[in-house]
Amino acid sequence: MPIDPQAFPAYRPETTLLDLGDPFFDPVAAADFPCTQLRFRNDRAAAQVGLATLDDDEWTRHFGRFAPLPDTLPGPLALRYHGHQFRNYNPDLGDGRGFTFAQMRDDRGRLMDLGTKGSGQTPWSRAGDGRLTLKGGVREILATEMLEALNVPTSRTLSLIETGEDLQRGDEPSPTRSAVMVRLSHSHVRIGTFQRLAYHRDEDALRRLVGYTLRNLFDEDGNGEGDDPVRLLALVVARTARLTARYMAAGFVHGVLNSDNINVTGESFDYGPWRFAPTWDPGFTAAYFDHQGLYAFGRQPEAIHWDVMQLAVSLRTIAESDPLIAALDGFGPAYQAEVGAAILWRLGVRPRNPDSDRALVQATERALRTSGAGIDRFFFDAFGGDLPAGYGPEWDEVRAALGDYAARKDRTHPYWSGTPCSLLIDEVESIWAPIADADDWSRLTAKVAAIRAMGDALA
Incomplete structure (x- = not known):
């Protein structure tokens, strides 16, 4: 029916x-x-x-x-x-x-x-x-x-x-x-959608797309005229900065951050050679063909900012440069605020004040990078703000800072009595192998259930 x-x-x-x-x-x-x-x-x-x-x-x-x-x-x-x-x-x-x-x-x-x-x-x-x-x-x-x-x-x-x-x-x-x-x-609607129209110098269609995007994707008034292109760029800057920050807090590497793969709503999509980084390694890459590390874990903020710059270049066809540059310059501050919020969320603590939050986030990133600790293991252990014994002296600054934070959620969900839910490449292959060999989908079904249980515990 x-x-x-x-x-x-x-x-x-x-x-x-x-x-x-x-x-x-x-x-x-x-x-x-x-x-x-x-x-x-x-x-x-x-x-x-x-x-x-x-x-x-x-x-x-x-x-x-x-x-x-x-x-x-x-x-x-x-x-x-x-x-x-x-x-x-x-x-x-x-x-x-x-x-x-x-x-x-x-x-x-x-x-x-x-x-x-x-x-x-x-x-x-x-x-x-x-x-x-x-x-x-x-x-x-x-x-x-x-x-x-x-x-x-x-x-x-x-x-x-x-x-x-x-x-x-x-x-x-x-x-x-x-x-x-x-x-x-x-x-x-991608950054590349705007690039195509700018390439063809189709100003009418470009204005139509700006108006469509403002009205239908951002619930804003607009018809593509006046300051609409600048307002749209500012919105995309904010959304993509948030996306980038949450990639980093998740330890995720998309692998192919081309401008045709960046949705203007700031929603990630199109997963080819993705991976989750096992440790906080800025040079970790997902795509075997990314020989220069252009889209490595630590370069994702640079890569997405560069893509958004291409949107600004495209919108220059129908708008003045200075206000577009001003909007584009908001990416860095927006990213810093968003990455702080994202890491605090994954730590399971409530924000305190900008200075304290910034210090905790910087200490966490520094300790993850220098210690080689597993990303998922650390955030599992530290959730709620109480870092257990066993984390060495390089974690003293993080432990001291966390002592001033209140948990945003308790650890009563059954997820916290088990082990961290990760999704590294070896497990991805182990989930695929029984499907390929014996048409056995049970591992995929079980993994989806485990991931959703983790999501419930974190939400």
């Missing part, structure tokens, strides 16, 4: 993407897969947009065969954008193996997109097959679940369906299994 909006009032479809018009997307068709076997459905996320009532057959029809959801977009749209990839500008980008096929409001009133990964070829596939490996889909489930639990703004993996094709890949054993994934995101 298809969704009936009257029977399920939590489902609130939208079509705002169509307001942008033809320069922003290309209508495409989903691939016709040999089979569709449901492997993962995120009912917690689905409930927030009124989709949890679908049975498995309906779910597969909408998210594996892409039967249109009612009263939203009439068909899939591959979005157009450009971007800097490892600081090299590429005008040949766009959704090459995905599309946006529905929009709706969530239970907070935010405009959300349903987008795909692995749904087939588009005009922007650049000779690629438009497919996603099953392993890539499993890795995206793990990344999004872990980041959500650690308070990082992130897309949600809504669905993963195996599609029955054998794929050839150069970076994993082939042939390998295929899948199509659906993500739930607060927009797919």
Whole structure:
């Protein structure tokens, strides 16, 4: 049975993407897969947009065969954008193996997109097959679940369906299994979306995109005229500074922080060669091809600031330089404030005052870096502000500072009686191995449950 909006009032479809018009997307068709076997459905996320009532057959029809959801977009749209990839500008980008096929409001009133990964070829596939490996889909489930639990703004993996094709890949054993994934995101408007319009000097479309973004993604008035570009840049600066800070507190390395991978809402998405750092090592990288360490753990603030700078450059097409520069200069102070808040949150203590908070955060970062302690182990042990015995003299400054802080939450949740929930690369591989070898999904199911338990304990 298809969704009936009257029977399920939590489902609130939208079509705002169509307001942008033809320069922003290309209508495409989903691939016709040999089979569709449901492997993962995120009912917690689905409930927030009124989709949890679908049975498995309906779910597969909408998210594996892409039967249109009612009263939203009439068909899939591959979005157009450009971007800097490892600081090299590429005008040949766009959704090459995905599309946006529905929009709706969530239970907070935010405009959300349903987008795909692995749904087939588009005009922007650049000779690629438009497919996603099953392993890539499993890795995206793990990344999004872990980041959500650690308070990082992130897309949600809504669905993963195996599609029955054998794929050839150069970076994993082939042939390998295929899948199509659906993500739930607060927009797919990227910095690269603005870059494309500036590249083509399409000032009218650029103003239209500024107005669309202010109205629909930030709940601000705007039509793209006057000071709208500057106001938008300031909002993106604040959101991306928050995202960067929470990456750092989570010990997360995205791996590919190109400007086409930076959502203007400050929500992380598109997880390829991601990793969690085992220790506070600024040089730790996630992508084997990041030979210069451009997107290493400690360089992520620089990388995202650089990407936001490209948004400012694009907006210079329709705005004056000085106010854009002033807005861009807010990134550093915003990041410092946000990283302090993020580390205090993970320590499980309430803020006191700016000077004390700054001193505690700096001492924590210094001790993590010099001691080589495990990031997840430390934050598990220190949660609530009481650092246990066994942490050596290099932690004395942190221990003394924590003594002045009140816990923001107690440790009565069952999670605290166990061991830290981590997600290092060896465990990711150990979760994938039984799926590859014996179609055994039990480790993935158990890990998602453990991650969500940690999230409940931290929330």
